[in-house]
Amino acid sequence: MMSFFKSPLFGISLILVIIAATLPWYVSGYILGLLTVAYYFGVFAMSWDLLFGFAGEVNFGPTFLIGTGAYTAGILNNHFGLPMYPCIALGALGAVIAGFVLALPALRVRGPYFGLTTLVAVLILQSFIVVFADLTGGEIGLTIPDVLSIDAGVNYWIALSFMVISAAILFGLSQSPVGLVLQASGQDPVQAGALGFNIVKHKLAAFIVSAFFSGLSGALLVFYFGTASVGTVVDIAVGVQVIVAAVLGGRRTVLGAALGAIFLIVAGEFLRPTGELATFIVSAVALVVILFFPGGFLGSVLSREARS
Amino acid sequence: MLALQILIDGFAISALYALGATGFTLIFGVSGVLNLSHGAIMVAAAVAAWAAASVFHLDSYSGALVGVAIAAVLSLLTYFTVVQPIQRSNKIPNEEKEIFVLTATLLWGIMIQEAIAYFFTNNAKTVLPIIEGVVRIAGIRTPANTLFTAAVCCLVIALLWILVNRTRTGKVVLAASMNPRGVTILGFELTNVYVVVWIIYGVLAGIAGVLLGMFLGVSSYSVGPLTASAFSIVVLGGLGSVSGSLIAAFVVGYLETFTAYMISPAYRSIPALLLLVIVMYIRPQGLLGRR
Numbered sequence: 001m002m003s004f005f006k007s008p009l010f011g012i013s014l015i016l017v018i019i020a021a022t023l024p025w026y027v028s029g030y031i032l033g034l035l036t037v038a039y040y041f042g043v044f045a046m047s048w049d050l051l052f053g054f055a056g057e058v059n060f061g062p063t064f065l066i067g068t069g070a071y072t073a074g075i076l077n078n079h080f081g082l083p084m085y086p087c088i089a090l091g092a093l094g095a096v097i098a099g100f101v102l103a104l105p106a107l108r109v110r111g112p113y114f115g116l117t118t119l120v121a122v123l124i125l126q127s128f129i130v131v132f133a134d135l136t137g138g139e140i141g142l143t144i145p146d147v148l149s150i151d152a153g154v155n156y157w158i159a160l161s162f163m164v165i166s167a168a169i170l171f172g173l174s175q176s177p178v179g180l181v182l183q184a185s186g187q188d189p190v191q192a193g194a195l196g197f198n199i200v201k202h203k204l205a206a207f208i209v210s211a212f213f214s215g216l217s218g219a220l221l222v223f224y225f226g227t228a229s230v231g232t233v234v235d236i237a238v239g240v241q242v243i244v245a246a247v248l249g250g251r252r253t254v255l256g257a258a259l260g261a262i263f264l265i266v267a268g269e270f271l272r273p274t275g276e277l278a279t280f281i282v283s284a285v286a287l288v289v290i291l292f293f294p295g296g297f298l299g300s301v302l303s304r305e306a307r308s
Numbered sequence: 309m310l311a312l313q314i315l316i317d318g319f320a321i322s323a324l325y326a327l328g329a330t331g332f333t334l335i336f337g338v339s340g341v342l343n344l345s346h347g348a349i350m351v352a353a354a355v356a357a358w359a360a361a362s363v364f365h366l367d368s369y370s371g372a373l374v375g376v377a378i379a380a381v382l383s384l385l386t387y388f389t390v391v392q393p394i395q396r397s398n399k400i401p402n403e404e405k406e407i408f409v410l411t412a413t414l415l416w417g418i419m420i421q422e423a424i425a426y427f428f429t430n431n432a433k434t435v436l437p438i439i440e441g442v443v444r445i446a447g448i449r450t451p452a453n454t455l456f457t458a459a460v461c462c463l464v465i466a467l468l469w470i471l472v473n474r475t476r477t478g479k480v481v482l483a484a485s486m487n488p489r490g491v492t493i494l495g496f497e498l499t500n501v502y503v504v505v506w507i508i509y510g511v512l513a514g515i516a517g518v519l520l521g522m523f524l525g526v527s528s529y530s531v532g533p534l535t536a537s538a539f540s541i542v543v544l545g546g547l548g549s550v551s552g553s554l555i556a557a558f559v560v561g562y563l564e565t566f567t568a569y570m571i572s573p574a575y576r577s578i579p580a581l582l583l584l585v586i587v588m589y590i591r592p593q594g595l596l597g598r599r
Contacts, residue, residue: 052407056403058406058407058410108589108592109592111406112342112406112410112543112547113543113547113592115410116539116540116584116588117585117588119536119539120540120581120584120585120588121585123536123577124578124581124582124585127575127577127578127581130574131574131575131578187403236532236536240414240418243411243414244411244415247411276422276425276426277422277426279418280418280419280422280423280426283415283416283418284415284419287390287415287416287419290394290408290411290412290415291390291393291394291397291412293399294400294408295399
């Protein structure tokens with residue numbers, strides 16, 4: 001852990017964060033808005049990486065956790081008039097409960113079965129949102145009366161500091177003894193269990209941490225957007241984007257996931273002039289990275305560093 | 309009256325599901341690959357059949373053949389450009405190949421979907437039916453093509469059964485699903501076996517896609533739901549078990565049709581999803597699966 005503070009990675013991340021923090025003084029509001037969304041996505045991708053990269057569980061339904069957090073916060077704010085910050089906290093709590101409920105059956109099964117269970121959870125959530133349209137706004141979406149801030153710079157700083165704090169906690173966790181046990185149980189559950197570690201307990205903890213950050217980030221995102229809709233926080237396409245971001249940035253690196261998310265959102269925007277081909281190009285790039293650099297952006301850099 | 313309508317419609321949609329899921333489960337059984345570009349290949353077949361008939365003015369038979377051929381080609385492309393490089397890669401640790409195949413085929417599916425949307429727009433397309441007209445079964449007006457769809461599905465599944473169980477090629481495929489190493493030692497080239505399986509898969513997915521295009525119509529938005537339904541049917545039946553998939557396809561097909569007719573089309577997919585969760589909880593290996 002201490003060696004991290006001396007490694008070049010820490011220095012680079014520190015410089016990047018300082019540069020990112022000064023952006024509002026010389027960059028247009030449009031770019032700030034783009035990066036704000038990218039930072040929330042970064043947290044989605046990092047919490048997904050904790051579950052997949054370390055616990056070895058393929059969670060196809062990151063949006064089940066994100067969506068539960070987002071909609072819990074949104075519904076409490078819209079229908080019950082609760083102030084914003086309690087809503088955000090309760091949204092995160094809602095996501096943790098959802099994560100717990102999902103983890104109980106899901107942890108009994110492994111591999112593709114686990115993937116499917118999480119995928120089905122998203123589909124069920126999506127169906128319920130459409131069916132209970134009175135409460136959730138259905139396919140049109142839910143209007144959120146409160147907003148985080150009307151100033152693009154303040155919104156940007158909230159998102160940035162939220163991402164940096166989450167990154168510090170998640171990265172710290174992944175490097176801690178708990179993270180090592182998770183990694184061991186992901187790679188060889190039988191052997192890790194034989195060494196005396198309670199795998200189910202560790203995986204459940206990973207699930208809950210992942211759910212907490214996903215839900216918190218989802219809740220913050222809807223208060224930034226001022227609306228919660230299936231297309232932005234629940235749809236499977238959003239989940240795919242989170243997964244691609246994490247794999248692209250480098251699995252098992254946590255920080256890489258955030259880089260991948262920022263890259264994905266910014267690249268999607270740069271490719272906007274190509275119109276409908278943008279998604280095609282981003283997917284193709286992601287596929288090439290997966291096929292030829294399976295370690296992702298950060299994974300390739302880190303392994304080169306380790307070799308030298 | 310309504311019961312009969314549910315029986316007929318449910319049978320056609322179940323047979324279609326069965327056809328789509330059979331190929332999917334075959335690939336998993338033989339090479340351990342869950343192909344998440346499944347829905348995209350089905351839609352590509354349907355759109356190709358539609359384009360052949362309405363843009364290039366072929367008749368509906370040749371259109372359907374074009375669709376099936378496109379699916380077979382796409383299926384082979386999937387194997388050679390996406391699946392094989394991952395399976396042979398020495399940079400990816402073995403225990404992570406599964407997730408890499410899942411992610412890569414998912415991305416590949418999105419690429420196909422976006423290419424379809426780019427060239428043929430997102431609009432829903434209905435493939436011209438091969439057989440026109442309406443048949444009356446005990447007073448129920450049924451499009452003749454619905455019956456044709458059901459018949460073709462049953463016929464193709466029967467042919468597949470004969471192919472796998474009664475021919476030499478089929479027996480090699482079956483053996484490869486049980487013990488790939490043993491097959492290699494006996495002197496069969498494993499890559500050839502996989503190529504055969506992916507072609508069979510492509511043809512099955514193609515036929516299912518074209519028939520679906522006639523029955524319900526498809527658009528590039530159907531890609532995700534189609535993959536998800538094939539995935540859930542296959543898991544419900546037990547991964548790798550073809551007969552399990554067939555049973556599961558009929559369970560899901562009838563459950564959906566029943567819900568759509570008796571409750572509301574909006575709730576169509578919910579009971580099947582809940583059933584899936586319950587089965588996962590009580591019997592994680594699926595109805596007929598082996599662990």
